[in-house]
Amino acid sequence: DTEVTQTPKHLVMGMTNKKSLKCEQHMGHRAMYWYKQKAKKPPELMFVYSYEKLSINESVPSRFSPECPNSSLLNLHLHALQPEDSALYLCASSSRLAGGEVTQYFGPGTRLTVL
Amino acid sequence: KQEVTQIPAALSVPEGENLVLNCSFTDSAIYNLQWFRQDPGKGLTSLLLIQSSQREQTSGRLNASLDKSSGRSTLYIAASQPGDSATYLCAVYSSGNTPLVFGKGTRLSVIA
Numbered sequence: 271d272t273e274v275t276q277t278p279k280h281l282v283m284g285m286t287n288k289k290s291l292k293c294e295q296h297m298g299h300r301a302m303y304w305y306k307q308k309a310k311k312p313p314e315l316m317f318v319y320s321y322e323k324l325s326i327n328e329s330v331p332s333r334f335s336p337e338c339p340n341s342s343l344l345n346l347h348l349h350a351l352q353p354e355d356s357a358l359y360l361c362a363s364s365s366r367l368a369g370g371e372v373t374q375y376f377g378p379g380t381r382l383t384v385l
Numbered sequence: 386k387q388e389v390t391q392i393p394a395a396l397s398v399p400e401g402e403n404l405v406l407n408c409s410f411t412d413s414a415i416y417n418l419q420w421f422r423q424d425p426g427k428g429l430t431s432l433l434l435i436q437s438s439q440r441e442q443t444s445g446r447l448n449a450s451l452d453k454s455s456g457r458s459t460l461y462i463a464a465s466q467p468g469d470s471a472t473y474l475c476a477v478y479s480s481g482n483t484p485l486v487f488g489k490g491t492r493l494s495v496i497a
Contacts, residue, residue, distance in 0.1 A: 276428075303485075312474060312487035313429070326484075360428055372478065373419065374485060376429040 273297075274377035276361050282383045285351060291380045293344040293361030302344040303374065304336060305360040313360055319344060320366070351384045358382075387412045387479045391488035398465055399496050406460040406491045408475030413456050416478040420449050420460050423472045423490070432473075433460070465495045 274295045283289050293302065301320050305313035318326035319338040333355075335347040344361055361377040388411045398404050408418070417436045421429040433442045433449040435458070441450040448461040462469060472490040479486065 274428075312489050315485065318484065358426070362429075372417070373431055373434050375431065376421075378428040379426075381426065 274361055274363055274375050276359075276377040276380050278380060279378065280381045280383075282385065283348065283351065284385050285353075287351075288347070288349045290348065291346040291359055291361075291382075293346075293377055294342055295363045295375070296342055297363065297365075297375065298341075299363035299365050299375075300341060301364045301366055302338060303362040303364075304344070304346050305362065307358045307360055307379070309357075317346075348382075351382075353384050356382055356384045387415075387477060387486045389475055389477050389486050389488035391473075391475055391491050393491060394489065395492040395494075397494040397496060400465060400467060402465050402495075403461070403463050404465055404493075406462070406473050406475075406493070408458040408460070408488055410456045410458075410477045410479075410486075412479055413453050414479060415453065418449075418451055418458050418478070419476045419485075420447075420458075421474040421476060423474060425472075429474065462493075465493075467495045467497045469493060469495050 277292045303318050304316040306316055307313040315328050316330045317336040322338045333350050337345040358379045360379045362374045364372045364374045390409045392407045419434045420432040422432055423429050435442045435451040446463040451458045472492050474490045475488040476485050
């Protein structure tokens with residue numbers, strides 16, 4: 271199984287809502303990633319978890335709160351978002367942090383719209 | 386800071402043509418380089434991963450080369466098909482806090 275799954279596929283939320291994005295993989299990978307991708311732009315790294323610990327936070331606003339409850343799951347909690355946060359949110363995993371023969375596997379993404 | 390550039394930004398070719406997509410990076414101290422495909426509104430599909438010690442990798446009609454010293458990689462697609470239409474992203478693994486740096490991609494359209 272080389273699949274990363276993400277739910278929901280689409281999400282529409284208001285600026286006062288609280289919602290969560292979920293990501294799951296069963297490849298035994300110990301590094302998991304959140305990326306944000308705007309239309310016609312490359313993915314931008316947001317967070318990296320290694321062995322369930324946050325190892326990289328790319329200066330992301332606190333209205334985005336990541337959580338890694340176990341080695342297979344990665345959540346992204348959303349609160350008080352702005353319309354400019356509308357984007358495709360991609361989750362990825364790899365066997366370890368990049369530094370060698372490492373391939374990142376990406377999920378299909380969650381299309382988020384903030385009204 | 387590592388920067389990745391992809392040329393051209395967009396490419397339209399007739400079906401059956403062979404084509405080359407280019408990727409360049411500023412810092413040659415990389416661990417490896419990965420080519421991805423992305424269909425509109427979808428996630429990324431890994432196509433090829435080239436380690437820094439390798440010169441090329443092949444998968445079916447795809448061949449990726451790496452010249453680490455000059456900071457360049459190419460993705461060669463043979464006998465292009467309409468189903469190859471997508472955005473192709475080059476990404477580099479290098480040292481530092483950001484494990485993966487992406488180029489802006491090349492949007493490919495293969496016309497039947």
